Amino acid sequence: MTRWNTLLFDLDGTLIDTNDLIISSYEHVLTYYAPDQYSRDDIISWIGVPLADNFSSISSNPSQVEQMIDTYQSHNLANHETLVREYDGVYDTIKTLHERGFSLGIVTTKRKEAAVKGAEMLGLLPFFSTFVTVDDVTNPKPHPEPLQIAMTQLNARPEETIMVGDSQFDILAGKNAGVRTAGVAWTIKGASFLKNYEPDWMLAKMSDLLDIVGETEE
CATH class of the missing domain: 1.10.150 (DNA polymerase; domain 1)
Structure with a gap:
């Protein structure tokens, strides 16, 4: 389990x-x-x-x-x-996951200066123990390298890790890295588009993660 x-x-x-x-x-x-x-x-x-x-x-x-x-x-x-806004429920969910002891990381194709600014502006930065940007990798998503770097920094194993994202590149990177994947229904590309890439879960809201991480795997 x-x-x-x-x-x-x-x-x-x-x-x-x-x-x-x-x-x-x-x-x-x-x-x-x-x-x-x-x-x-x-x-x-x-x-x-x-x-x-x-x-x-x-x-x-x-x-x-x-x-x-x-x-x-x-x-x-x-x-x-x-022009940057918050999504309903994201801050509270991330804060709860952090308080419950989950290891949290950000893996983005954005450059570091802008990425850190956005996360910091909405108060999310303190909850994350690693922050991998396009500046930190040779091969960005959908290559598994960014996720592998994050997991190494967090001392995490693929079978205990979930990748959450809004684009096909997030889902494909997760699959390539051997982790489970969750797509977000609020993606600008449309939930039906993202479902085509077969994430393990689709989140209607970020707090759905709280139920998922309570599950176990055979």
Whole structure:
């Protein structure tokens, strides 16, 4: 019988509502580098993918890609206070899990400065013992490396770990790392889209996790 003792979370779109911030940041970049070429739906499809990968699909010039990333980051950091919001029940659930002794980690494809700022702004940072960003890895999600780093830092075993996320990359990374997975129904990509990747659970609300981690596995 195995008790879940480690929970890994994606950040954007899972723990904090940064959807408007992300879309605004991409739109800001596209205004300068690719005006009127990409729709909101295109931008939504980019969520969860490293900035370098998305911008490399727009420009083959590495120097310009770096400029686009810098433009994105500057806009993103400058607008956290106005465009980042909390999801109902997330803070209370994370606080409860922390108080119950679960090991908690954040695994994000976001760069560290912006990621820490968002988590800190909504008071979540103190609850997490590890924080793995795209700056810390060679291979981002859906590669298992970010989750493997987090589990190593938390001294966790895959069979006792759950990955929680809002994108297909979170679910695939979890499967690739040999952990169980939970998708969130509030994903901007739509719950039905995420279900196609067969997470072990779909959370209607974050507090559903409290019931799941009370379960045992044969």
